[in-house]
Amino acid sequence: MTYRVLISDPLSEEGIKPLRETENIEIVKNPGWDETELLENIDQFDALLVRSQTQVTRPLLEKAARLKIVGRAGVGVDNIDLDAATENGIIVVNAPNGNTNSAAEHTVAMIMSLSRNIPQAFHALKQKQWDRKRFVGVELKQKTLGVVGLGRIGAEVAKRAKGQRMNVIAYDPFLTDEKAEQMGIKRGTLEEVLQAGDFITVHTPLLKETRHLINAEAFELMKDGVQIVNCARGGIIDEDALYDAIVSGKVAGAALDVFEQEPFTEHKLLTLPEVVATPHLGASTVEAQEIVAVDVSHDVIRFLEGKAVRHPVNLPSIPSEAMHQIEPYFYLAEKLGTFIIDLANEVISEIRISYSGDLSEIESGPVTRNAVKGILKRYLGSRVNDVNALYLADRKGITVSESKRSARKGFTNLITIEVIGASGSRKVSGTLLNGLGPRLVRVDDYQVDATPEGHMVVIQHIDQPGVIGRMGSAFAEHNINIATMQVDRSDVGGNAIMLLTIDRHLEDKALAEIALLDEIKSVTAIDL
């Protein structure tokens, strides 16, 4: 199968080498499509790689019938409708580390441009004006830099500011006193940071909570003559409020790399001499572009090869060590899920998944998603995957719960999936046997031992002499070879179960005839 990858923004050619070197990947790079053409063509692609320009909207994602993954070669994913991606089972990955250094360096360049009026002075000189008085600057030494958002980039900016002998005060909901002390900076509330900064730089993502975080009231709190830097996202600062604050003289200068609407050629802030700006260049270095493109290419390859991605945005990120531990259970969980929904054979309202033994200590979320995927596949086909399994279960009104028990129950690891429908509860348990792979070990309360794959049949019957023989003959009559057979019973002469693996699918006609035999209570064919 050939995977088709669309690259719709300028990505480093060097950086996408891993994709070019992977067999079965066909790349369409920068075809120059406008929004309508992109919408018309998106259904031909399995993967879409973007930077910040392409707007990955709900209509686009809903049209993208083949799309499995969106790779953002950079950090901010505010140009991607994450809810729509999740609902449509499309994983979004980004490259969060590759451009940190470049964005931090750009921020420092912006702070220094502001403090020494470099862009304005250069512009005047180009206009043949040798004007030294107008461009007297201020030193950074002993000034205070207020950092709002001390994540990867904010922290790098803080370190560099310390190199300029600035005092740094930062606000981030995750910043602890210990971390601040370690970095030699001060921790403050948002208000304290706004009040203390001679320069204020924002480094948060653009979220509902951070939209217009720096607004008219925030400017009111600031020192007169404060200078503002935004190399994070347009929209964190209210541009109208910034314009007013500059015109009123409250803000002495602003350096902006990002804007509420991009791209543009006319902007009212750019009419002000106090504003210096770049067209979203924070990550635009040869080095950063190569790293982010390599990172995102590797994640796309990993995903298309069925491996866990390193930087998921719409799935919880699992450290690779933990992933290594749980990945072997994905297959087992999915098969158990499909097995139990076929056995239950009715609309269910609840899924209970329990983990025992070693599994009680694992990060079980991804395993649960695979179990739910196995169940929902029977309702929803290939539309369901790890990304949307829980969302789709919720939308179908099915509750999913997890429990953990450290008791071993005879197995070092055991997953039990119970589904509950109108006629009651059905459950199945499976384990991963060291060196032997996945095993189905319990169906309802009966002990079995089978590999959960291929064609299986579950027969509920009465424990009486001759049933096993008659069953063998019945399958032989339909020319179906029985590969394995497991039998267990509740008590002598009571209810019993037979679990067969057979060499081909059991057709409805044969199943109906077998089900008519005496002592047989039910026959269920399960194809895993």
Ligand SMILES: NC(=O)C1=CN([C@@H]2O[C@H](COP(=O)(O)OP(=O)(O)OC[C@H]3O[C@@H](n4cnc5c(N)ncnc54)[C@H](O)[C@@H]3O)[C@@H](O)[C@H]2O)C=CC1
């Ligand atoms: N101009 C450019 O070309 C580039 C811009 N960026 C942007 O820079 C920003 C920061 O990127 P990273 O440092 O990599 O992200 P990050 O995720 O490492 O850091 C963001 C920090 O913001 C904090 N935060 C969230 N809400 C907050 C709030 N209400 N108040 C204060 N702090 C809050 C988070 O706790 C986190 O520590 C993002 O918006 C990203 O899109 C990133 C790279 C290049």
Ligand SMILES: O=C(O)C(=O)COP(=O)(O)O
């Ligand atoms: O990584 C980010 O968040 C950026 O803003 C960089 O954007 P870009 O890839 O240069 O369009």
